[in-house]
Amino acid sequence: MKRQYSEQLKKGVTETALLYLINEVQTYGYSIIKELEKRTTGYLKLKGGTIYPALQRLEIKGLVKSWQQWTTERRARRYYKITDKGRQFLVKRLVEWQDFSLAVSTLMGISDTAKATSPNTT
Amino acid sequence: MKRQYSEQLKKGVTETALLYLINEVQTYGYSIIKELEKRTTGYLKLKGGTIYPALQRLEIKGLVKSWQQWTTERRARRYYKITDKGRQFLVKRLVEWQDFSLAVSTLMGISDTAKATSPNTT
DNA sequence: CCAATATATGTAGTAATACAATACAGTAGG
DNA sequence: CCTACTGTATTGTATTACTACATATATTGG
Numbered sequence: 410m411k412r413q414y415s416e417q418l419k420k421g422v423t424e425t426a427l428l429y430l431i432n433e434v435q436t437y438g439y440s441i442i443k444e445l446e447k448r449t450t451g452y453l454k455l456k457g458g459t460i461y462p463a464l465q466r467l468e469i470k471g472l473v474k475s476w477q478q479w480t481t482e483r484r485a486r487r488y489y490k491i492t493d494k495g496r497q498f499l500v501k502r503l504v505e506w507q508d509f510s511l512a513v514s515t516l517m518g519i520s521d522t523a524k525a526t527s528p529n530t531t
Numbered sequence: 532m533k534r535q536y537s538e539q540l541k542k543g544v545t546e547t548a549l550l551y552l553i554n555e556v557q558t559y560g561y562s563i564i565k566e567l568e569k570r571t572t573g574y575l576k577l578k579g580g581t582i583y584p585a586l587q588r589l590e591i592k593g594l595v596k597s598w599q600q601w602t603t604e605r606r607a608r609r610y611y612k613i614t615d616k617g618r619q620f621l622v623k624r625l626v627e628w629q630d631f632s633l634a635v636s637t638l639m640g641i642s643d644t645a646k647a648t649s650p651n652t653t
Numbered sequence: 654c655c656a657a658t659a660t661a662t663g664t665a666g667t668a669a670t671a672c673a674a675t676a677c678a679g680t681a682g683g
Numbered sequence: 684c685c686t687a688c689t690g691t692a693t694t695g696t697a698t699t700a701c702t703a704c705a706t707a708t709a710t711t712g713g
Contacts, residue, residue, distance in 0.1 A: 412668065414624065416700055418543030418631050420670090421536065423700075429639055439661050445638070452634035459700050461663055466699090484708055486661070502536065507641055509540050510632045512574035516567070517551055519629055534697065538671050542699090545671075561690050581671050583692055588670090606679055608690070 421509075423455060423463055425502040428491065431473055432499055435490040438464055464489060472498050543631075545577060545585055547624040550613065553595055554621055557612040560586055586611060594620050 430441055438460050445453045464487075467473045472495035477485045491499070552563055560582050567575045577585075586609075589595045594617035599607045613621070 412701075414543065415627065415631065416543075417669070418628070420542045420699055421538075421540030422635050426635070426638060437661080438663095448638050449634040452631060453638065456701065457662075458664085458702070458704095461661095462699080465663095480661095481709080484661080503639055503641070505537060506540070506635065506639065508574060509537065510636060512571040513544050513548070513628065514632060516548060516570050516575065517625055517628065519625070534672075539698070542670055559690080560692095578672065579691075580673070580675095580693085583690095584670080587692095602690095603679080606690080 419453070419455070422453075422506065423459065424467060425499065425506060426453060427460070427463055427467060428472060428495055428499045428502070431467075431489050432491045432496065435488050437486045437488050439486075467495070470498075471495075541575070541577070544575075544628065545581065546589060547621065547628060548575060548577075549582070549585055549589060550594060550617055550621045550624070553589075553611050554613045554618060557610050559608045559610050561608075589617070592620075593617075 426445060427441060430436060430444055436444070438457070441464075442455060442457065442460055445455055464473070464475070468475055468489070471492060473489045473491055475487050475489045478488050479485050548567060549563060552558060552566055558566070560579070564577060564579065564582055567577055586595070586597070590597055590611070593614060595611045595613055597609050597611045600610050601607050
């Protein structure tokens with residue numbers, strides 16, 4: 410099965426993105442999937458098989474805490490809420506992303522005053 | 532051994548960064564390591580154990596080609612040069628990085644007209 | 654009423670890749 | 684001689700996004 414390169418790009422930002430959304434408002438897995446897709450107009454589509462394990466990792470690390478809530482008599486959702494530790498972690502990771510993305514963009518000749526970035530033909 | 536989160540961030544950009552440098556001028560592994568560190572003021576430090584396998588992957592994919600050059604009688608370097616296929620690939624990946632990094636930055640409230648990005652305390 | 658779709662969570666196994674640790678060897682300076 | 688730096692390379696490990704699958708309930712259209 411041929412993998413997309415964008416998979417690799419996602420690896421550093423998934424947990425930060427989840428935490429960012431959970432920080433805004435307590436929410437649950439399925440909602441996060443839809444929200445990410447909507448807000449990034451399709452650039453950050455994450456699958457259930459990615460999201461649910463990632464949420465579990467966040468909880469194990471103590472960055473979020475979860476509980477079940479019954480939407481109907483028989484139907485449960487697992488809600489997630491950020492912790493203080495999670496908030497501290499989020500701030501660090503946001504700064505890290507900014508520094509990293511700026512460094513890479515600069516390296517690759519992509520600046521705010523973006524000029525033609527097509528590689529030269531040396 | 533505690534791993535750095537930045538490891539994950541790097542996973543999508545390493546090959547693109549290598550290709551970008553090789554596109555500028557034919558070069559070799561050790562030089563790339565030093566050059567990346569210098570140009571990104573330390574934000575993109577990659578180790579030999581990352582670079583050398585990555586260069587091999589690029590060659591297997593036909594994006595670069597390599598040859599040995601003797602710097603002294605006994606000492607050889609492996610130089611890399613980009614191929615036409617590599618140049619096409621590079622352009623695609625640069626565009627992909629731009630789109631991706633913009634999408635993520637937008638999601639996380641980091642725009643060019645960057646306002647305070649500290650998470651709210653809902 | 655029934656089928657299809659959407660909602661909702663979860664696991665097992667696989668692929669990709671950055672790293673540490675290690676190995677080897679030449680070279681330069683004290 | 685000895686240390687540090689240059690230079691390439693491999694082995695094994697950790698992390699994590701994905702596919703495929705499993706299981707349910709809820710809703711909508713024909």
